[in-house]
Amino acid sequence: MEINLLVFGQLADITGKTELRISDVKNTDELNKKLAEQYPKWPAIKYRLAVNKKIVQDNTLLNDNDMVALLPPFSGG
């Protein structure tokens, strides 16, 4: 089981990539944990998650090939 991860803004500065494939994460809590482990510099900045373009608040089950995006605070306009 793998998901697609899109990384934006200052988080992409840390991952060095804007698109990643992540395997073996059942839900968004596991994904957050895995990212914090993988990237020692994972910052204290808040970010939100969108699963298939919808922002999710609570821990959310992930399915194979879901598109998950990491959204740091917006600064358009």
Next chain:
Amino acid sequence: MEINLLVFGQLADITGKTELRISDVKNTDELNKKLAEQYPKWPAIKYRLAVNKKIVQDNTLLNDNDMVALLPPFSGG
């Protein structure tokens, strides 16, 4: 004793002129009365008076060569 009268908007349609000289009016009440006598079609529309570019609310004394303007409701913008 004469004043200068500036007439704007729909009131100028009635006077046929935008500038007039009016004599023998001591105050704005007399001016209003005189205009209503002079122009049978003087309309029921509200207007305000400006004496030397300042809008006046109450009856106001007029001096020789004062510039009085008849201001129907504004419609700029």
Next chain:
Amino acid sequence: MTEKKKHNVFLKGPITPAYIADSIAKHSGKTNIGAHDIFLGQVRNDLIDDKAVIAIDYSAYDEMAEQKFHEIREAAFAKYNLVCMHIYHSLGLVKAGEICLFVFVSSKHRNDAFDACREIVEQIKAEVPIWGKEIFADESHVWKENR
């Protein structure tokens, strides 16, 4: 840096999109501006007693109007944190679909521009001695009244 120099508010005939573009372009050197709010008044072809307005012919008590514009300008600069402000109003004939009023307010942050622009437009409509004669195709007319 605030700019308060006076300029002529009244322009002969309609305000063109090119004029507005020039005015916007002139602000690119003012890099302390973060927000512009622009209000444009456009002449509508309203139906009045089944006749369509084809143009508005604007006239003004120029001297008093310029003084009022100046007061509106000073009050806005005193009340809001603005970088600059420009007001232009047409005199003479402006056809339906053409622009007769251009209010351009610039500030560091958006709230000042939004608040000031709206207040200025309301003040212009209520306080400045300008009259619009709505002209119909048959050359008859009615005098517009702001509400």
Next chain:
Amino acid sequence: MTEKKKHNVFLKGPITPAYIADSIAKHSGKTNIGAHDIFLGQVRNDLIDDKAVIAIDYSAYDEMAEQKFHEIREAAFAKYNLVCMHIYHSLGLVKAGEICLFVFVSSKHRNDAFDACREIVEQIKAEVPIWGKEIFADESHVWKENR
């Protein structure tokens, strides 16, 4: 007559005054419009830790952003009596003094345009996944955060 057709919101690089003028000119045929409110966001050369911002590099989660813009658009047409509305936002590099956001709202009467334009700008800043990287002369950067 209301116009709700979708168009691309994102433009590459700065939004030019000429582009804005073209957009205004296209509305002269819509003679039921009486009021336009236009908001322009301009890149400021803010000082951050004594270094001046020389440009902002904008990126977005395009697909989600387009969907959000569409929702904002639909909500505004449902809530306000608008004739038309256009939103344009830059992607990529926009230098200090250049324009990165252009919100253009048109209505019969001014209150709808004023209310809707301001609400749309707030929604864009709060809800649309766009990020601005503030670039300094020494090529270092910080990520902007809306407030």
